[in-house]
Amino acid sequence: MSAWLQVRDLSVDFRVGGSSRSPLVLRALRSVSFDVAKGTVFGIVGESGCGKSTLARVLSGLTAPTGGSVSLEGVAFGSVRAPTERRRIQMVFQDPGSSLNPAMTTRRMLSQLLNYHRIVPKELVEQRCRELMAHVHMPVEALDKKPGGLSGGQRQRIAIARALALEPDILVADEPTAALDVSVQASVLRLLATLIRELGMTMVFISHDMAVVRRVCDHVAVMYLGRIVESGETEEVFLRPQHPYTNALMAAVPRLHPLPASEYQMLKAEQPSPLAQIDGCAFRNRCPKSGASCATDIPALTGTSHLVACHYPKAHPPSGDTAGVQDRNILGG
Amino acid sequence: MTRILNIENLRVDLAARGKLVSPVGPVDLFLDSGECLGIVGESGSGKSLTLKAILDLLPDGLSRGTGTQQVVEGGILVERAPRDLRGRKISLISQEPGTALDPLMRVGDLIAEIVREHSGCSRAESQSRAVELLRRVGVPDPENRAKFWPHEMSGGLKQRVVISMALACESEILLCDEPTTALDVTIQAQIVDLLRELQRLEGLGILFVTHDLALVRQIANRICVMYAGLIVESGPSAEIFANPKHPYTRALLAALPDIEASTGDLMPIEGTPPGPAEFPPGCRFAPRCPLADGQCLSKRPMLEALGTGVRVACFKSEKGP
Numbered sequence: 342m343s344a345w346l347q348v349r350d351l352s353v354d355f356r357v358g359g360s361s362r363s364p365l366v367l368r369a370l371r372s373v374s375f376d377v378a379k380g381t382v383f384g385i386v387g388e389s390g391c392g393k394s395t396l397a398r399v400l401s402g403l404t405a406p407t408g409g410s411v412s413l414e415g416v417a418f419g420s421v422r423a424p425t426e427r428r429r430i431q432m433v434f435q436d437p438g439s440s441l442n443p444a445m446t447t448r449r450m451l452s453q454l455l456n457y458h459r460i461v462p463k464e465l466v467e468q469r470c471r472e473l474m475a476h477v478h479m480p481v482e483a484l485d486k487k488p489g490g491l492s493g494g495q496r497q498r499i500a501i502a503r504a505l506a507l508e509p510d511i512l513v514a515d516e517p518t519a520a521l522d523v524s525v526q527a528s529v530l531r532l533l534a535t536l537i538r539e540l541g542m543t544m545v546f547i548s549h550d551m552a553v554v555r556r557v558c559d560h561v562a563v564m565y566l567g568r569i570v571e572s573g574e575t576e577e578v579f580l581r582p583q584h585p586y587t588n589a590l591m592a593a594v595p596r597l598h599p600l601p602a603s604e605y606q607m608l609k610a611e612q613p614s615p616l617a618q619i620d621g622c623a624f625r626n627r628c629p630k631s632g633a634s635c636a637t638d639i640p641a642l643t644g645t646s647h648l649v650a651c652h653y654p655k656a657h658p659p660s661g662d663t664a665g666v667q668d669r670n671i672l673g674g
Numbered sequence: 675m676t677r678i679l680n681i682e683n684l685r686v687d688l689a690a691r692g693k694l695v696s697p698v699g700p701v702d703l704f705l706d707s708g709e710c711l712g713i714v715g716e717s718g719s720g721k722s723l724t725l726k727a728i729l730d731l732l733p734d735g736l737s738r739g740t741g742t743q744q745v746v747e748g749g750i751l752v753e754r755a756p757r758d759l760r761g762r763k764i765s766l767i768s769q770e771p772g773t774a775l776d777p778l779m780r781v782g783d784l785i786a787e788i789v790r791e792h793s794g795c796s797r798a799e800s801q802s803r804a805v806e807l808l809r810r811v812g813v814p815d816p817e818n819r820a821k822f823w824p825h826e827m828s829g830g831l832k833q834r835v836v837i838s839m840a841l842a843c844e845s846e847i848l849l850c851d852e853p854t855t856a857l858d859v860t861i862q863a864q865i866v867d868l869l870r871e872l873q874r875l876e877g878l879g880i881l882f883v884t885h886d887l888a889l890v891r892q893i894a895n896r897i898c899v900m901y902a903g904l905i906v907e908s909g910p911s912a913e914i915f916a917n918p919k920h921p922y923t924r925a926l927l928a929a930l931p932d933i934e935a936s937t938g939d940l941m942p943i944e945g946t947p948p949g950p951a952e953f954p955p956g957c958r959f960a961p962r963c964p965l966a967d968g969q970c971l972s973k974r975p976m977l978e979a980l981g982t983g984v985r986v987a988c989f990k991s992e993k994g995p
Contacts, residue, residue, distance in 0.1 A: 364776060388858035492946050509971040522716040522885065526788070527929040528942030549859065554887075556940070593863035594933045595888035597915060606866060610861045611828055 344376035344459045346400075346430075346511055350407035353395050356367055357616070367615050369395040371567040372409070374642075376558070377511075382537060382544045384558030384575060386551060386590070390615055391564040393547045397515040400545060402430040413510060431504035435516040437496035441488040444617070447474075447488075447499050448484040454506045471503045476540075477532060494525035498532065505536070512536075519555065533611060551594045563587045566615060566623040573647035583654035585628050594670055611638055622652070675706040678879050678914075679764075679847055680751055684741035686720070686727050686903075688950060696904040697950035698723045698738060704880075705747075705847065709872055710880040712894030712911065714887055716926075720903040720974050721883045723925040725849050728881075729766055732758035747806040765840035768847050771832035771854040774839075781835045782820025788842040793827040806931070808839040812868055830861035837868065847879045848872075854889070864981055866893050889928050891915055902958035905977060909984030922959045957988070 350374040359365030369392045371459060377383040385393045398404040402422040410417045418426055420596065428545055435442035442450060451473060452466045461469045472479055477498040488496050497517060504512055514533065518526040530553065536542050548554050554561055562572035571584040582588040589608045592600065603611070611617060611628045622635045634652050642650040685699035705711050710726070715721040726732050728743060738878040744751040745763050760766070768774055776784060785804035789795065801820070808816035809882035824832060833853060837864040840848055850869070854862035872878045872891060882986050890897055891911060896909040896965055899920065907920040918924045928941040948954060956973050958968040977985040 388860065396888050485825045515968050522759060522945035523887070523926060524716060526930045526942075527931075527940035530931075530940060532941065550931075551859070552933040555933060555936050558932050579933075589860060591933070593860045593865075595862075595886065596934060597888050597927075597930075598934060599892055607863060612858075613829055 345379035345414065346377040346545070347409050347410075347412045347415070348376070348400070349412075349607045351396070351411065352400060352407045353392075353399060353404060356405045364444050366614060368567055368646055369615065370399070370406070372567055373564075373567075374409075375562055375569065375572060377543060377545065379543055380541050382546055382557055383558040384561040385545065385564060386549065386554050386561060387550060387564035388590075388612065390566070392565055392567040392610060393549075394515055396564075397432060397513050397545070397547050401430050401513050402427050403432070422435060424458060429509055430511045431509035432506055432512060433497070433512060433514040433517045434522045435492065437500045438488070438520070441496060443488050443501075445483055446487055446500075450499075450503060451484075451506050454503065454615075458507055460506065460508060466571045468561075469558045471563070472483040473506055476505060476536070477502045491522050492525075493514050494528060497521065497529050501529075501532065501536075505540075512542055513547070514544060515547045516549070517546075518674070519548070519550070523596050526553070533557065551590060565589070566612065566619075568623070568650065569642055569648075569649075570624065570651070571646070572642070575646050581657040582625075583645075583649040583657070584651045585630060585653075585655070586624050588655065589627075622650075676746060676749075677704055677751060678707045678746045679703075679705040679881075680744040681728060682742050684724065684727055684743075685724050685739035687737050688730060688735060688934065690951060691964040692943075693951075695950045695953070696903065697736070698727065700740065700789050701897065701903075701905055701971055702880075703737060705881060707846075707879055708873055708877045709893045709896065710882055711758060712890035713881065713883045713900060714885065714890050714892040714897060714926075715900035716885060716947065716948070717898040717971040718902075721885075723898050724900070725766070725883050726853050728756065728849060729764060731760070731766065733875050761843050763832060763845060763846040764847045767836050767841050767848055767850045767853045769835070769855050770826065770933045771829065771836045771853075771856075774836050775832060777824050780821055781822055781827070782822075785820075785835070785839055785842050788839055792842065792844060795870040804838075804842070806906075808835070810841060811835075812864070813838070829857050830864060833857065833865055834868065835836070837865075837872070841872075841876075845878075847881070847912035850880060850882045852884055853882075855884070855886075862889070869893065887926060889930065899926070902953055903950065904958060904987065906959065907984065907986045908977070909980075909982065912981050913984055917982075917984075919980065920959075920988050921965055921982060921990065925946075925962075962992075 351370050354371040355369055357365050357367045366642055387393050399406050404421045413429055442539045450472055452472045455461055455469055469649050472486055474481055474483055479498050518529050535542060546557055550563050558575045561578050562569045562574045565586050571578055571587045608627050621637050622640055625631045625635045632653060639651050642648045642652045681703040683700045685696050688695050688697055700903060701724055704809045705718050713721045727738050730738055734948055740754055764803050778799045784802045784805055786800035789800040805816045805820050808820055813831060815817050854865050869880060882893055894911045897911045897914055898905045901922050905921050918927055931940060943962060953962060956971045957975050960970040975987045975989050977987045979985050
């Protein structure tokens, strides 16, 4: 695929304590690379502490990376972005209750943005505000309301309108529906799908909810402790997972048609602390099939369209035969 | 299976500007031994308040209006006050395990204290019982972990400690209020597995409150769907998921993304649920219901048995598509 957004070797370290001689460093992202094609949705899934929200903040320029680069159309952003650069990647946060200013009406918030970035001439600001409300399927009256007068789903629509106001090339959505009820989540997901189709938006969609990701995303990357462990087309990754972590994640998702007990694979133990020094594969302590090389070598993310970072990836039959998804060939060990 | 808990006419009251409103109820519930009853609903449906009202642990400003609960003692159901039940026959497991653990006590001491309170055994014996209980709930390396402070443990481990405290109380019924919402999906699977095992091996009865329909499908034998403070549909979980009768249950399922499906339109429910002060006089779902007519707006439907073990509160459920 042609890369529109290109992320290369992104690393983020946070100093979290220790002394000046031996600082305690949390490595939130470790050499993360991926490409996103124009007009597609790229999903990032993983559990808490995997670095997915840090990644969202780096993409939108809120956190400066320790190393690596983010480039759009082949041009890399500097570590401090100019307003014109910031405009191009906009973010929708998880909780609209805290990401919107409670003292501002929607109109004031939007017109401030439109004026500052000179998106439209002054006399057209009001008209543009109304258009934005139409884009997010909100009545014009919502322009006179403050966040307190809106429901959770409506607030998230306003947050999306705010991101759209800057006419960004890429929308980064960090768990945009995690704070919403399912009946409201459906309407926000619908809205995002419409925007992608009608405005040709490109989106990076971050979530811990695999069912939502499967609906929304064309491509997906699975993260574990700051690294991408598997990526590819969503259907390919979810139906034929090669990394044991992806496999376990899929098995752990509650479903309306529960899997038979025999296919229910439980992960033992828990994710190690992100502060821990781990040699080799970080997933090793929970992995059902870790071998000798897992303790010494960090597996690289390899492959052509379906990439996996595992010394013993699971082989799947080449065809669309799903019977092979649950085969139990333990390689190596 | 024997009936171990029977709750009737439970109502939660809220005095607001001199006017009495009831965010929950009246609600009837029962639980058999070794059974898991799931209570599902969206935020504001009153599912958590129902659970807290059983033990009279309601937040300030809310009070138990009416309600009786019977528990089984020596084979017969007897009525007991909430204060005689909590920490004894019934234990509560909350969403945030951190708030249930005393941050100034090592987890082993926390459990040992409960053991002594309930059995009157010696200090040394209670300590070894605490380690046993930690092992029982799957805490790895329990001898060492008993010496941990709560803040040194992950969310999943803390939730296991809370469950072991309930076992130390020799409770027969666990009230679980979204016990896995704060946990990751792989850890959620571990906790759900533990609860199921306790249910099967120890015959524990579980009341499991959640907003997650797929999760309740996974764990509950029977479910109650709540909307605006009332139960709108209840029955065997397999039956309700295969054949939902109430328009609200159907709408919820149509809005839910399932991991098995990559396509198909998700249907949002138009409008918002009413707050306790503006509950409509008739069916509380009627203003958002596609099937509602004049009768629904003026008269409240009562739960009626359908024969399949399902009870539904809807005038239209038989005629619906």
